[in-house]
Amino acid sequence: MVKSGLVVRSYSGYYYVDCDGMIVTCKVKGHMKQKRFTLYTGDRVQIERNPAEEKAEGMIVSVLPRRNYLLRPTVANLDLIVLVQALVQPDFSYLIMDKLLVMAEKAGIPVLIVLTKADLADPAKAEQVASIYRNLHYETHVISAKTGKGIDSLRECLAGKVSAFGGPSGVGKSTALNAIQPGVIRTTGEISNKIHRGRHTTRFTELTPFNGGYLADTPGFGNVLMDHMLPEELASCFPEFKTVEADCKFSPCSHIHEPVCGVKDAVKAGKIATSRYTSYLEIYEELKENKERNRR
Numbered sequence: 001m002v003k004s005g006l007v008v009r010s011y012s013g014y015y016y017v018d019c020d021g022m023i024v025t026c027k028v029k030g031h032m033k034q035k036r037f038t039l040y041t042g043d044r045v046q047i048e049r050n051p052a053e054e055k056a057e058g059m060i061v062s063v064l065p066r067r068n069y070l071l072r073p074t075v076a077n078l079d080l081i082v083l084v085q086a087l088v089q090p091d092f093s094y095l096i097m098d099k100l101l102v103m104a105e106k107a108g109i110p111v112l113i114v115l116t117k118a119d120l121a122d123p124a125k126a127e128q129v130a131s132i133y134r135n136l137h138y139e140t141h142v143i144s145a146k147t148g149k150g151i152d153s154l155r156e157c158l159a160g161k162v163s164a165f166g167g168p169s170g171v172g173k174s175t176a177l178n179a180i181q182p183g184v185i186r187t188t189g190e191i192s193n194k195i196h197r198g199r200h201t202t203r204f205t206e207l208t209p210f211n212g213g214y215l216a217d218t219p220g221f222g223n224v225l226m227d228h229m230l231p232e233e234l235a236s237c238f239p240e241f242k243t244v245e246a247d248c249k250f251s252p253c254s255h256i257h258e259p260v261c262g263v264k265d266a267v268k269a270g271k272i273a274t275s276r277y278t279s280y281l282e283i284y285e286e287l288k289e290n291k292e293r294n295r296r
Contacts, residue, residue: 001051002061007043008207008214015039015060017047018209024049026058040069041205041216042076042162068109071228073218075164075205081107082158084114084167084176087121087142092129096168098279099226101138105237106229112139112157114165116172119144132273136240145172145179155180160212164205177217184208184215231287235263238280240272256284 005019015026026047028039039045043066049058069076083100085092092115104111113133118126130140139157143150158180165173177184207214235241235255245253247262255263266272 002046002048003058004044004046004064006207006214007039007041007045009205010039010041015045017045017058017060018207019047019058024058026060028060032060032062037063038074039063040066040074040076041207042069042078042164044077068107070103070107070109070164070218073164073166073205075216075218077162078109078164079161079213080112080158080163081109082112082114082163082165084116084165084171084173086117086171087115087126087129088117089120090168090170092125093168094275095279095282097133098276099283100166102226102229102234102237102283105239106233112163113141114154114176115140115142116176117144118142118149119147132275135273136276143176143179145175148179151176151179155211158210158213158215162207162214162216164216164218166218174217177215181208181210181215184210184217226283226286227290229287231284231291234280234284234287238276240266240276244271254284256281 003019005017007015008018009016017024017026024047044064045060046062047058047060050056066076068078081104083097085097101111115126115130126142130142133140141150141154143154165177167173205216205218207216232252241263244262244266247265248258249260250258253261255261263272267274267277
């Protein structure tokens, strides 16, 4: 009997598939292994299983086309990627947030930004950070898991969606998830007193049922690697550039060295946040170095 389901976790060659609320332990059928196709958490699959045997393992026989996916961490078919950063402890990093946004833009996945530890942050600083991203039409929530600020509205936004939480270690991802749905994450990490960085507590991506959808705490976001993008592609991942690129004299324009550039003019005029342009320059240089390294 063939049934459709959702891969909610993978571990040691086994895939755990949610079929109408029942988790079926599955392996991949031989012909799929020969294709060298990598299954991701979030993949929609078809499985064969003997319904007469209650605890029978299933066999994954096909994978449905993906709507989107991330390579690092490996997760597919997201409705929303929730990018989490602390306002303080550790201090907010524009570069890390902007790298994560580039990754989401390139993958074509809608974004929701969550700024945590609002109870410890200066309200003016919180508003300054939030306004930069709200002005770019990224929905941005300022929350505190300790006081409950913003938790209810965030919970409503996630209802019925397959959402992955990502962000660097120690910023409160797991704490925020547990505030939204108690117990969704089994272990919560703490900040190391010596280096003020978080200890990773999530080792694999797992989808957990939540209010008509699924939540995922995703490992692998602490070190955002930009090795699957060319420097020439970067500008398209900064949506605010699109409205002013018509004023660039040259096409294509790197928005760095050219004498007449709509993006640079917009930064000078305050129409594009300086922090965003600074991130663009740093990411561009990183991509350029990667490209040159790959040529050797």
